[in-house]
Amino acid sequence: MKQIINKLAILFLGLVSFCACSDDDEEQNARLSVVDFYPSIVMEGINLTVVGTDIESVKEVIFPGGVTATDITVKDEYSFEVTVPAGVSEEAAPLIVKGEGEEASSRQTIRCAKPVFNSFLFTDKKGAAINTKMSILGKDLLFVDAVAFMVNGEKRVVENKYLLRKSNDDIKFMIPADFKMGDVASLQLIFKNGETMDLDEKIDIVIPWQNPFALCDPITDETFMITDFEHEDPANGVSDIKASGFVAVHEEQSEDDFFWSNTYIYTAEDTGSGDLFICHVHGNRPDGDLKMNEYEIKLDVRIDEGTFGASLWAGHVDLGWTWCWIGNFFPESTDGKWITVKRKIKDLGIGGDFDTGHPMGQWALSGLIGPSLPAGVSFDNFRMDPLPED
Secondary structure, three states, X not given: OHHHHHHHHHHHHHHHXXXXXXXXXXHHHOOOEEEEEEOOEEOOOOEEEEEEEOHHHOOEEEOOOOOEEOOEEEEEOOEEEEEOOOOOOOOOEEEEEEOOOOEEEEEXXXXXXXXXXXXXXXXXXXXXXXXXXXXXXXXXOXXXXXXXXXXXXXXXXXXXXXXXXXXOOEEEEEOOOOOOOOOEEEEEEEEOOOOEEEOOOOEEEEOOOOOOOOOOOOOOOOOEEEEOOOOOOOOOEEEEEEOOOEEEEEEEEEEOOEEEEEEEEEEOOOOOOEEEEEEEEOOOOOOOOOEHHHEEEEEEEEEOOOOOOHXXXXXXXXXXXEEEEEEEOOOOOOOOOEEEXXXXXXXXXXXXXXXXXXXXXXXXXEEEEXXXXXXXXXXEEEEEEEOOOO
16 A cells, blocks of 8 residues: 555656656755645554655644644655654644645645444354454444453453454454353453553353363264263263262253253362272163173363373273273373273273173172372263274
8 A cells, every 4th residue: 555655656746747847847846745644544653654745854744633743754755654643633634744944734634543332243143152253343443453352350362463354443353262151251452552442342252062072082872881970870870989079060051942961070179099980880781791802991081271190090990890900091181171081991901791790789880999189180971982993
């Protein structure tokens, strides 16, 4: 844009020079003038570019409201930059430049921006859903450099390079993903000169349903679920022994006619040692006895960010009254996401059928036994799956 204006200015000067036919005309061409400037709406501290003639003689620029600026930087023989001072009027008026014994006034007008917020516009019908686009509509938004979300005293900034569209009346961007369900955000505009503007309307952050177990191995019709820690026990096991420090956590998400819920266990504090969790296993497993060395044992695990020491745990797994050493079963971190840890049962040195029998009845016990676990570890879906085909 600057190059186009400069070229137009040069063309203008060339035409004037071409039409001149006397020394007097050449002197007239050299007189101070303002051909153009940009932007035409300004804020304090913003650089204004002025294009004209005899610009090297400019000593002072007068803005609407009578405020002056002398911080002038000559860019080339046809243009200079000046830093906009404080106090420029919001009423539009011509720009005046003063040189040595003369002054010139622009044909176009200039004024100070008066940013106004009108409304939000969301592309998702549910509103301010994470990872969807939204717009801030208003006036004089040209100098918005970033948008900040404030939630519970924390600020998340959408920087200028991530603004998808920026005009004088529309700022479009993507709503950040790192929010929690129930978050309510206040928004703030951050301008190029460092000024800020708090918007007087809050938004409820919408979290579309996302499967928290997306990184885990899927549960299929061939899965033998030992326990999924649900209260209603829809699976094969009932978790009835947990080490001290474990709590049950129930989560729900609903969206339109969709409902999802889940229960898992979580170490709210460092656990006791011994039985981490033990469950009774029903005999109603699919397709009769399971040949254990054709299966692998799996457990969905989530380790909170900042939790240390989970990888040091080493213990036993109990599979239907069969104990075996499983060793170090957990990573040090899962980056706060659910993942599946697994071990081939044949590598644990045991085989035969999965025994659900018991001398005193039809129950068997399964679970993990070992030392203490640190706070911040979650377990779900303790199960067996057929070994993948080679």
